[in-house]
Amino acid sequence: MHLNRTGRIGALCWMTAVPIFLTASLVTGLRWRQPTYSWATNNISDLGNVHCGSWDTSRPRSVCSPWHPLMNAALLATAVLLAAGLLLTWRLLGRGAVVRSAQTLLLLATGGYALAAVYPADVDENRHVLGASLIMGGNLGLLLAGRAPRGTVLGEWRRLTLTAGLIALAGTVLFFAQQGIGIGVGGMERVAVLPFPLWACCLGVLLAETAGGRVPQSRSTVPSATAAAPRW
Numbered sequence: 001m002h003l004n005r006t007g008r009i010g011a012l013c014w015m016t017a018v019p020i021f022l023t024a025s026l027v028t029g030l031r032w033r034q035p036t037y038s039w040a041t042n043n044i045s046d047l048g049n050v051h052c053g054s055w056d057t058s059r060p061r062s063v064c065s066p067w068h069p070l071m072n073a074a075l076l077a078t079a080v081l082l083a084a085g086l087l088l089t090w091r092l093l094g095r096g097a098v099v100r101s102a103q104t105l106l107l108l109a110t111g112g113y114a115l116a117a118v119y120p121a122d123v124d125e126n127r128h129v130l131g132a133s134l135i136m137g138g139n140l141g142l143l144l145a146g147r148a149p150r151g152t153v154l155g156e157w158r159r160l161t162l163t164a165g166l167i168a169l170a171g172t173v174l175f176f177a178q179q180g181i182g183i184g185v186g187g188m189e190r191v192a193v194l195p196f197p198l199w200a201c202c203l204g205v206l207l208a209e210t211a212g213g214r215v216p217q218s219r220s221t222v223p224s225a226t227a228a229a230p231r232w
Contacts, residue, residue, distance in 0.1 A: 007207060010088030014204030018197045019083035023076030033064040040184025044193060045121045045128065047071040055122060058187065059178065063122075072117045080111035082200055086110065089207065094152025102144035102154070109138025109196060138196050139168035153207075160202060168195035 023083030028047045029037040037047070041061060048071045049055060052064035065071065086107050094101060112134025119127035146162030147153035156159065174181060180188050 004092075005143055007199060010085045010092070011204040013081040014085035014200040015208065017078045017085070019124040020074050020081070022080045024071050026040045027077060028065060028067045028071040030064075033065040035062055037065075038108050038184070038186060039190065040180065040187045041190055042082045042186045044117065044186075045132070048075065048117065048120045049122045051122050051231030052227075053104075060161040061140050068120065072120060075113055075117035078197065079110045080115060082113065083107060083110035085204065090107070092207075094148055096149060098144055099152055099154055102141045102148065105144065106138050106196065109135050109141060112136075113140065123155065123215060135193060136172045139165060139172055139192065142196060142199060147170050157203065157206060161199060164195040164199040169190055171195070179225055 004134025021217065025044065025047060029039070033052065034149075041054075043061070046061070046063045048068050049063045049065055049067050050068055053062075054106065055063040086103060090103060092170055099195055112131040115134065116128055119131065119132075121128040142161060142165030144165075145154050146158050146165050148158065148161075149159075150156070168191070169195075175185065175188045175192045178185055180186075183191070
C-alpha cells in the first residue's frame with residue numbers, strides 16, 4: 001500500500017512537533033530570570049507559569065518565566081500537531097484492538113498537552129495536573145503500540161516503539177517517586193514526557209521515507225481492496 005497524501009501530511013505533522021517544542025523550551029529557558037533555569041531542577045511546566053515567585057510546596061523552587069506565552073503556545077502547537085499526525089495516519093498504522101487502544105491512549109495524551117498549555121500550573125493547577133496525567137498515561141499507549149501485530153505498519157517498528165515506551169514508563173515511575181538518579185527530578189520528567197513526541201518524530205521520518213515506495217506490511221498477506229481500506 002502506497003503512502004497516500006493524508007499519510008504524508010500526518011508524517012509531516014509528527015516531524016514538526018518536536019522541533020517546535022524543543023526550540024520553545026530552549027528559548028524560553030534562556031529568557032528565564034534569575035536564578036538560571038535548570039533542566040535538572042525545574043519542571044517543563046515551570047516555563048509556562050504566568051507568575052513569578054516560589055512554586056511547589058513538595059519541591060519548592062523559584063519560578064519566573066517572562067516568555068511563558070511562547071512556551072504555552074508551542075505546547076499547544078505540539079498538541080495539535082501530534083493529534084493531527086495520529087488522526088491522519090489512523091487507518092494507515094493498522095487495525096485491531098491493540099492498535100486502536102494504543103492510538104486512543106496517545107490521542108488522550110495529546111489532549112493532555114493541550115490542557116497543560118491552556119491551563120498553566122499556577123493558573124489552574126487541577127486542570128494542569130489532569131493534563132500532565134494524560135501525558136503520562138500516553139506512555140501506556142506507547143507500550144501497547146509496541147505490541148502491535150507484525151502485519152501492521154506499527155508492528156514493523158516494534159523495537160523502536162517498545163524502547164520508547166519502556167524508557168517513558170521508567171521515567172514516569174521515577175519522576176512520581178521524585179528520584180532524579182543523577183539527572184535531577186526535572187531531568188527525569190523529560191525522560192517521562194519526551195519519548196512520545198520523539199517516537200512520533202522518528203515514525204514520521206520512517207513513514208515519509210516510504211512516500212516513494214511502499215509502506216511495510218505483512219509478508220504473509222496479499223494486499224486486497226479490503227485490506228487497503230481498513231475500518232475502525
